[in-house]
Amino acid sequence: MSIQPKTFRTTPFSIAAWIWAASLVVAPLLYIVSISFLSRGPYGGVQSPLTLTNYTRMTDGSMALTLLLSLGRSVALAGFSTVLCIFVGFPLALFLVFRAGRWRNALFFLLIIPFWTNFLIRTYAWMVILSDNGWLNHVLEILGLGPQYLHWLFTPQAVLLGMFYNYLPYMAMSLYVSVEKLDTKLLEAAADLGAGPVRRFFQVTLPLSVPGLVAGSIMVFIPSLGEFVIPDILGGGTNLFVGNLLAQQFLTVRHWPFGSALSVILIILIGACLVALEKVTKGHSEDLIA
């Protein structure tokens, strides 16, 4: 994935692209970085004395602990969500491509439909379903399992479920694109050479789906890392995630400079993750070629 020099040619189109990137990506980033070195104003704004305290504050005792704990929770949640999305999304993509036949487009459509509803509404809907006297428990009661059988709302499992539900389509879609490109002749060749279904999956389908797997994981893992709405709504805000910490600084405490400093650290961590992933998959694809 090397960028060819000609991409940088100054055609009107590429100038527009550069302006777009500069105003929508670079400028806000620079803004955040610069605020992170300022101080908090008396009414929540930012004011002039340049300072490093926003960063040094992260290293002292209780704040460092809170930060590390929330970061750990976020990474764990994002990791679990990604793994869960892979385990469900892969069979789903395989089913859509190989088994759905003429229902393929209709089913794919169904996968996307939830996105027409606002994200908050979808998440609150889960709250309604999962709460102690919610739909799920009603159904279970009708099935004879007793009143208020499950206590799911405000548990880590509910948070994971919400994350999974919201991010699955991204994973399924990028895997779908990869699996659809898979040449079925290769699967036939593998079968012809004596490979059963399991071996065909692990030796042909899986390795050739790595690009989709990587793309899907990036699309799930990175937004999950900063997620704070789902843990708030379905987790009851009992556990602090990095996203919550950030949102607090901006919305409740109104300490923008400290919030910005936290963002900068998070961005650096995500960037490091991406670089590492790029290294790993590049090594992998070089294995394919060399």
Add this chain to the structure above:
Amino acid sequence: MPNSAKKAAVLEVIGVTKQFRGKIAVDCVDLQVANGEFLSILGPSGCGKTTLLRLIGGLEKPDRGRLVLNGQDITNLSAHKRNVHTVFQRYALFPHMNVFDNVAFGLRCKKIHENETRSRVEEMLELANLKGQGHRAIHTLSGGEQQRIALVRALVNLPKLLLLDEPLGALDLKLRLQLQQELVAIQKRVKTTFVFVTHDQQEALNMSDRVAVMNQAKVEQIGTPNEIYEFPKTLFAASFVGGINRLDGVLRIDEGGRCICEVEGLGGFFVEPPTEYRQAGVKGLICLRPEKVTLFSRRPSTIENVVEGTIRSQSYLGTHTQFEVLIKNGGVISVFQQNTQKLAKKVFQVNDKVFMGWQASLSHFFSYQALK
């Protein structure tokens, strides 16, 4: 008992039929493949060759009929359990594995010990002229190399039967001719039974022990290349394999009991039709191979069938000369004459009047009834 084993059929295809959404792709095909033979399936594109091969390999399930491999019914055995391997039309090499792992794939499926795998794969790479190049990536191989790797990837598993689907189709002519030779040599060496699909009649004639001519989902004739060429059973077989000249006519029987085909505007020609059509009034075609006709400048008296014409064009091709001769009913007959003499000048000129003669036994007669 090498002799009886030689005669034994490795594969029997019995009344196999396959339809795709009501369209027949393979229609009640019967086929017996003898141990160690090189059988070609020859037919035009779309006649069902690939489908027949996929049925044998287990990649399609027949609607009707049975498949028997080495005496064992394999009709319902899935592809990965059949001891039959395929060289696919566009090779289908695994792009994410190197040459070695591609060739080793089948052995690893069978859980052969890694040491044995390595030595067998190396042996095969040598056979493919790619000795010591197992580490190469598939996309760095040339077309011919990919073809050979596809071949040995299947061969390394010592299949009872090797299926090849137009394996030379994607190569240029020169490489094709070279690989035809190599393929036959390899087949003789490993003594594996080959079922080889092609739409190229030269390829089929020059490589095979036997040829099965396929047309519109049916096998029309099976025989040695000579039989197919010299004794075609159907008009399709006659015209698809080699060139033919055609003359339309109606049969009559003369006093001596011989069949004569009366062609409008040209007169009668002796023919030797199959017994069932040996009766007056049968309409049909005389088919005549260009090289079976002899050109004369004067009417020959000893040859039973003669037709007069005017040379329209000729091309000198070294080994033989090719003539296009205009005949009285407006048709054109092509004639190949061996250049057996050393002559500095052309024997015939364009617009020369010539006589073309042939013995009845060298021509074929196909009844129109049989074509229905």
